[in-house]
Each structure stands twice: as C-alpha cells, then as structure tokens.
Amino acid sequence: MKAVTVLFALFLLSACGRTQRPGGPREAVRPPARETAQCLADLRRDGVDFRVLPDKDYGEGCGVFGAVQLTDIGVPVTGITAMRCGTARAFAGWIRNAVAPGAYQMLGSELARVEGMGTYACRNVVGSTRGGDRRSGHAIANAVDVGGFVLKDGRRISVLRDWNSADEVTRTYLRQMRASACRRFGTVLSPDYNAAHANHLHLEDDGARFCR
Numbered sequence: 406m407k408a409v410t411v412l413f414a415l416f417l418l419s420a421c422g423r424t425q426r427p428g429g430p431r432e433a434v435r436p437p438a439r440e441t442a443q444c445l446a447d448l449r450r451d452g453v454d455f456r457v458l459p460d461k462d463y464g465e466g467c468g469v470f471g472a473v474q475l476t477d478i479g480v481p482v483t484g485i486t487a488m489r490c491g492t493a494r495a496f497a498g499w500i501r502n503a504v505a506p507g508a509y510q511m512l513g514s515e516l517a518r519v520e521g522m523g524t525y526a527c528r529n530v531v532g533s534t535r536g537g538d539r540r541s542g543h544a545i546a547n548a549v550d551v552g553g554f555v556l557k558d559g560r561r562i563s564v565l566r567d568w569n570s571a572d573e574v575t576r577t578y579l580r581q582m583r584a585s586a587c588r589r590f591g592t593v594l595s596p597d598y599n600a601a602h603a604n605h606l607h608l609e610d611d612g613a614r615f616c617r
Contacts, residue, residue, distance in 0.1 A: 433462060433466050433468035433544070433545050435471070436470060436471040436491065438471075445457065445490060447494055448497070451497065453493075453494075453497045454477035454478070455473040455476055456476060458474055460472075463527055466540040467540065467544045467545070468544075468545060469489075469546045471489055471490050471491075472525075473493050474487060475488065475493055475497065478497040478501060479501055479505070480516050480517075480519055482521050483519070484521035485524045485549060488524045488525070488546055488547075489610065491547070491610040492549060492610040495608070495610050496608065498589060499586055499590075502585075504554065507578060507581060511578045512556060512562070512575070513558075516555075516556060518554070519555075520553040521550065521551055521552070522604075523543065523550050525546040528541050542592070547609055549608050550607050550608070551564070551605055552564055552604055562575060562578065564603075564605050565603060565605075567579060568596045568603075583606060583616070586616075590609055590610055591609060591611040591615070592608075592611050593606065593607065593609075594607040597617055
C-alpha cells in the first residue's frame, strides 16, 4: 500500500511539472458552438458580408475557432484576416456606428478606409511584464489591431502620429473612438497603455472590461 501511495505522489508531481513547464503544451480556448451560431446570425441580420472559416488547431495554444473573414462592412478595411466571430461583430459595429459617423461629424469628411494591423498571430502577450508566457488574444484570432483611418478628403489619421497631435479635434476624435470601442470590446489598449501600443489600438472581445 505504501509503495502505491509513493508512486501516486510521484505521478502527481510529474504531472504538475508537465503542466507548469514554460512553453509546454497548452490548449486554445474554443467558443461555445451556440455562441458562434448566434453571432453569425447577428452578422447576417446586420447586413455584414463575411466568409465562415474552418476551425484549425495549430497547437501550443494557437488556433482559429468560430472565426470569419470580413469581406464587406460598408467601409474597406486593410490588414485583417481570420477574426473570431464575436470580435468581428463588435468591430463591424464599431466602424459602422462610431468610427465612420464620427469622422464625418468631427473631422468633416467621410471615412474612406480603415487601416488594420493584423488579427490572427500565434504569439504571446508583448509589451507587459505581466504577460509572461501567456498567449495573446491574437493567438486565437480574438483581437484586431487598428493603426489609422483614411478620410475621403485625403487626410490620414494615424494613431502613432496623431494620438498627441497639436490639432485638438484630431486628438479628441481618436480618444472618442477609443471610448466607443471600450463599450463594445472587453479589452482596449492604446498608446496610453504602454510603448508596445504606441502605433495602434488593440481591440479584443474577451469580457475583461479593461480600457486604457
């Protein structure tokens, strides 16, 4: 009996070691099928054009599940690929109901294009000592980065250049777009958060309620 107990204890220690080992195996979090189905129905109802993407598990905590490729949300968007449906839904709503009308009302020109800086990327959190070995929301296609907005009058509003612009209206526009995003996404990170986000807004549908 004592030998069995010792063996069991050794097994537990071994298992703990495998679980906690940095860089060890991890599993990507998958959204519930019912949640994805409802999200797809919401996109169709809102007239958003998209293509449903096949689920793919890339291992090591990276994968694309319940994701879509946005093809038309009313305004061209560059630099985006696979996006989890919940993030895609929040993103389309943000562009349509905040970014586009805000550009016209505050900057006096219609929105011509949104400059995305990526969605899916198998990587860890960057720019924060708290991230450690934790996977980024990008690793499961649950985040999108936006670097700027191009107006139909030719102006380009850049997060990197204009976040602290001498022009008060441009500055206010970017901050109001962040505030609007914070009402739609769980995590929103901007240049006010850290240097790693100096050139973009990070938008993530994770329910965290963290806006900075």
